[in-house]
Amino acid sequence: MKKSQTENRKQNMKAKLKQLIVATVVGSQFALPVLADDNASTNAAQLQIPAYAADGSSGSSAEAAEIKALKQQVEALVQKVNALEQQRRPAEQAATIQDLDQKVRILARERENDQDAVVALAKTQPKISLGANGFSFGSADSNFVAQLHGVLQFDSRSFFQDGGANGNDGFLLRRARPIFSGTVFHDFDFNFTPDFGGSTVQIVDAYLNYRFNPELQLEAGKFKSPIGLEHLVADRDLLFNERSLATDLVPNRDLGLALHGDLFGGVASYALGLFNGAPDYNGTTTNQSFQDDKAFAGRWFFQPWKNSDLGGLRGLGFGIGGSYQANHPATNTVTGLTPGYTTDGQQKFFTYASGVNASGAAWRVSPQAYYYYGPFGLLGEYVISDQQVRKAANSVDLANTAWEISGSWVLTGEDASYNGVTPLHPFSPHNNQWGAWQLVARYAALDVDGKAFTADGGNYFANSAASASGANAWSLGVNWYLNKNLRADLSFAHTEFDGYKGSAAGVGKQPENVLFSRLQLAF
Amino acid sequence: MKTLLKIFLAASLAVSAGAKEIKLLNVSYDPTRELYSEYNAAFAKYWQANNPNGDTITISQSHGGSGKQAQAVVNGLEADVVTLALAYDIDAISQQAKLLPADWQKRLPNNSTPYTSTIVFLVRKGNPKGIKDWDDVVKKGVTVVVANPKTSGGARWAYLAAYAYALEKNNHDDAAARDFITKLYKNVPVLDSGARGATVTFAQRDIGDVLLAWENEAHLAVQEFGTDRYEIVTPPLSILAEPSVSVVDKDAKRHGTTEVAKAYLKYLYSDEGQEIAARNFYRPRNEAIAQKYADNFTQLKLVTVDEEFGGWARAQKTHFADGGIFDQIFQP
Numbered sequence: 001m002k003k004s005q006t007e008n009r010k011q012n013m014k015a016k017l018k019q020l021i022v023a024t025v026v027g028s029q030f031a032l033p034v035l036a037d038d039n040a041s042t043n044a045a046q047l048q049i050p051a052y053a054a055d056g057s058s059g060s061s062a063e064a065a066e067i068k069a070l071k072q073q074v075e076a077l078v079q080k081v082n083a084l085e086q087q088r089r090p091a092e093q094a095a096t097i098q099d100l101d102q103k104v105r106i107l108a109r110e111r112e113n114d115q116d117a118v119v120a121l122a123k124t125q126p127k128i129s130l131g132a133n134g135f136s137f138g139s140a141d142s143n144f145v146a147q148l149h150g151v152l153q154f155d156s157r158s159f160f161q162d163g164g165a166n167g168n169d170g171f172l173l174r175r176a177r178p179i180f181s182g183t184v185f186h187d188f189d190f191n192f193t194p195d196f197g198g199s200t201v202q203i204v205d206a207y208l209n210y211r212f213n214p215e216l217q218l219e220a221g222k223f224k225s226p227i228g229l230e231h232l233v234a235d236r237d238l239l240f241n242e243r244s245l246a247t248d249l250v251p252n253r254d255l256g257l258a259l260h261g262d263l264f265g266g267v268a269s270y271a272l273g274l275f276n277g278a279p280d281y282n283g284t285t286t287n288q289s290f291q292d293d294k295a296f297a298g299r300w301f302f303q304p305w306k307n308s309d310l311g312g313l314r315g316l317g318f319g320i321g322g323s324y325q326a327n328h329p330a331t332n333t334v335t336g337l338t339p340g341y342t343t344d345g346q347q348k349f350f351t352y353a354s355g356v357n358a359s360g361a362a363w364r365v366s367p368q369a370y371y372y373y374g375p376f377g378l379l380g381e382y383v384i385s386d387q388q389v390r391k392a393a394n395s396v397d398l399a400n401t402a403w404e405i406s407g408s409w410v411l412t413g414e415d416a417s418y419n420g421v422t423p424l425h426p427f428s429p430h431n432n433q434w435g436a437w438q439l440v441a442r443y444a445a446l447d448v449d450g451k452a453f454t455a456d457g458g459n460y461f462a463n464s465a466a467s468a469s470g471a472n473a474w475s476l477g478v479n480w481y482l483n484k485n486l487r488a489d490l491s492f493a494h495t496e497f498d499g500y501k502g503s504a505a506g507v508g509k510q511p512e513n514v515l516f517s518r519l520q521l522a523f
Numbered sequence: 524m525k526t527l528l529k530i531f532l533a534a535s536l537a538v539s540a541g542a543k544e545i546k547l548l549n550v551s552y553d554p555t556r557e558l559y560s561e562y563n564a565a566f567a568k569y570w571q572a573n574n575p576n577g578d579t580i581t582i583s584q585s586h587g588g589s590g591k592q593a594q595a596v597v598n599g600l601e602a603d604v605v606t607l608a609l610a611y612d613i614d615a616i617s618q619q620a621k622l623l624p625a626d627w628q629k630r631l632p633n634n635s636t637p638y639t640s641t642i643v644f645l646v647r648k649g650n651p652k653g654i655k656d657w658d659d660v661v662k663k664g665v666t667v668v669v670a671n672p673k674t675s676g677g678a679r680w681a682y683l684a685a686y687a688y689a690l691e692k693n694n695h696d697d698a699a700a701r702d703f704i705t706k707l708y709k710n711v712p713v714l715d716s717g718a719r720g721a722t723v724t725f726a727q728r729d730i731g732d733v734l735l736a737w738e739n740e741a742h743l744a745v746q747e748f749g750t751d752r753y754e755i756v757t758p759p760l761s762i763l764a765e766p767s768v769s770v771v772d773k774d775a776k777r778h779g780t781t782e783v784a785k786a787y788l789k790y791l792y793s794d795e796g797q798e799i800a801a802r803n804f805y806r807p808r809n810e811a812i813a814q815k816y817a818d819n820f821t822q823l824k825l826v827t828v829d830e831e832f833g834g835w836a837r838a839q840k841t842h843f844a845d846g847g848i849f850d851q852i853f854q855p
Contacts, residue, residue: 102666102730102731105728105729106712106713106730108728109713109724110713113713113716113720116716124598141600143599
C-alpha cells in the first residue's frame, strides 16, 4: 500500500513536472517565435522529456537523478526564457514610447496650429475698445475707425461787488459735446462735434482731413482757425474756465480749408488756410457765409529741441500766427465785426457803436510761445487785430491789441503740457490716491485802439459811455484732476477796465470779480 | 503779403519734393523668405544705381500660405506685387477684387513664372522607412507631413503630384487615383496652413517619416539642419510647379509705385535675378544659368497641371473647392 502510494506520488510528480515543462516550452514557443537562434538547445530539452516520462519502472536513485537532471534543465529553460523576455521588453517598450512620443508631438503641433489660427483670426476681427480715451470701433486693418468722445462741463459763476447787477450768477452747462470722429479708407479723418451746452445748439466742428503723410495734410470744413495759441488748446485742457482777453482778438471756428502738417518729427508744424474770414472771437459760430473775399490764415510753430536730449529745452515752443483779408466787408445781415469783447466772466465790456461795419483790409499777427518743464508750464501770446471799419461815410483803421501770460504748477509732480495733465495716481481714497493738483495763474490785457473813441469827433465808432477802452485781468485757480476723465476746477478772476465813462451800472463801471467752478467729464 | 504767402506755400510743399523713399510690399507665399530676402537687397541696389532721382527703396515682405495670402490681398492687404505659389491664386485676386486684369499672365515671359520648382520627399537620415517613390508614401505605418491644400499652394502642388502619379500608374483610372490619394492623406496626422509650417512640423517638431516639400524648401531644410539629419529623395515622377508673379495694378497705382513694381518683377528674369533664384534652389528659366546650377536639380519626369488636370481652374474646382475631392477624402 505504502509502495503503491509512493508510486502514485512519483507518477503524479512526473506528470506535473511533465506538464510544467511542456507548458513552459510551448509557452516559450508561442511567446518567442522570432528567437530562432536559441531553438537548438530548447529542442534538445524537449527531446529528452519523453524518455523520462516513459520510464516509469526506474529505481529511486535513478529517479532522483532524473529529477535532478530535469530540474536543471527546467532551470536552464527558465533562465533562457527570462533572458529572452528581457531582450524583447526594451524593444517593445521603445516602440511604444516612440509611438506615444509621436502622438504627443502631433497633439502639441495641432495645438500650436490652433493657437496660430486663433491669432490669425483675431487679426481679421474688428477691434472694439472702451476706456479712458472713449469708445472706438475699427476694422482689423485700422483702415476704418469710428470713435465716440465727449466733453461735458458744468460750471458756476459767482460775481462779487458787481454793482447790484442781477442775473449774472448761476450754474450753467458750458459745454456738452458728443464728438464723433474717425477714419475712412485709412487716410481720411472726420470729426463732427455739435454742442448742446450754452443757450443755443450749434455745430462746433465738422471737417474732413486727408493725410497724404504727416507732413502734408488737407483739412476742409468747419474748424479752429489756425492763429491763436490759447485758442488752439483743446477745450478739455484749458487752465481756466474761460480763455483770456488775448483770445478775444483771434477768430473762433471758421469755414474753409487748410494745408497743415508736422515737419521733421514735429520739430516744426505749419497750417495755411483759406477761410471765409470770421471776426474777432465770437462764441456763436456760423455755418455759412456769403462774401466774395476770403481770408488767409496761417501759423508756423517750432519746437527745435522737441526730440533732443536737452530736457530743459524739450518743452520750449514758439511761433507766429496771423491772418489777412484784403477786404472784409459787411453783408446784409452781419457787420463783419465782433459782437463784443468779453471778460473772463463772459460780460461784454466793449462793443462797436451802432452802424459800424467792417470795411476794408483786416489782418492779425500773433507771436506766441510756451514752455513746459516737468510740473511747470508757461504760455504766452500777443495779438494785434487790425481792422478797417466804416460808419456812414467815415472810416478808420483800428489796431486793437491784447496779450496774456499764464503759468501752471502741478503740485503732485505730474508733467504739465500743452495737452493737459494726466494724473499719476488717479483718485482712489481707499488706496490713499488723490489724483493730480495744479495751481494756475494768469494775467491778460486788452487795449482797444483809442481812435475808436476819438476819431470823427469822438464816441463815433465806439461810445465810452457804453464801452471800456481796455481791460486788465488776473486770475488764480486750482485744478484737481481726479483721473484722466474727471476734473474739478476752482478759480477767481479780477478784471479792471479803462476808459469807461458811463454813468449807468455797466460792465466797465466797476472791476469784475468772479468765482468760477467747474466739474468736467471728458473722454 | 502775397509774396510771403507764396514762400510759405512753397516751403510747405518742399518737404514732399526731391528724392523719394519708395516703399514696396511683396505679398508672397511661405517658403520664399530666403529667396526674396536676397533678391530684395539686390534689386534695391540695382534700382538706386539706375534711377536718376536717387530714390531709395524699401521692400517689405509678407509670407504665408499662398491661398491665404491671396485672400488677404482680396480683403484689403495693399500689395504692390504678389509672388504666389500658383497662378490660380493670382487669378483669384483678379476675379474677386479686380485689382489686376484677367490676362495678367501675358505681361511677363513664361506666363509670368520666372522660376519653377517641383515636389520632392524629405526623409530622415538613412531613410528608415525606405521611401523611394509615391507608392512608399501611402504604405501603412508611414507618417506623412504636408500642408493643407486649402490654404497652401505647395500643398496643392504636392496633392496634384501624388494624384498625377496615381493616374499615370493606373492608366488614368480616376477611381484608383482617388483611392491612392485617400490612402496618402490617411497617413497625414496634421495639416499646417503653409509649407513653412509643414517644414517646422517635420524638422523642428520631429513629426513624421516624410515631408512632401517644395524642392527648394527641402534643400533649405537640409542646409539648415544638416545632411546628418535629413535626406532628399526625388521621386521618378512629380509635377512642374510654376510660382507666378504680378503687379497688383490698382494698389500699385494708388501707391504711385507702378513703375518700380514692374521693374521689380522684370528684374527676376535678369541674370542676377535668375542666379539668385537658382542659388535658392528654384529652377531658373534661363537655360545657361540652369546649366550652371544643374547639380542642384535632379532630373525627373515632370507633368504639368495643364496636361494632367486641364488647367488650374479645373483642378481647383475638382479637387480643392468646397465639396471637392479633397473635402471628400480627408477626414481630420
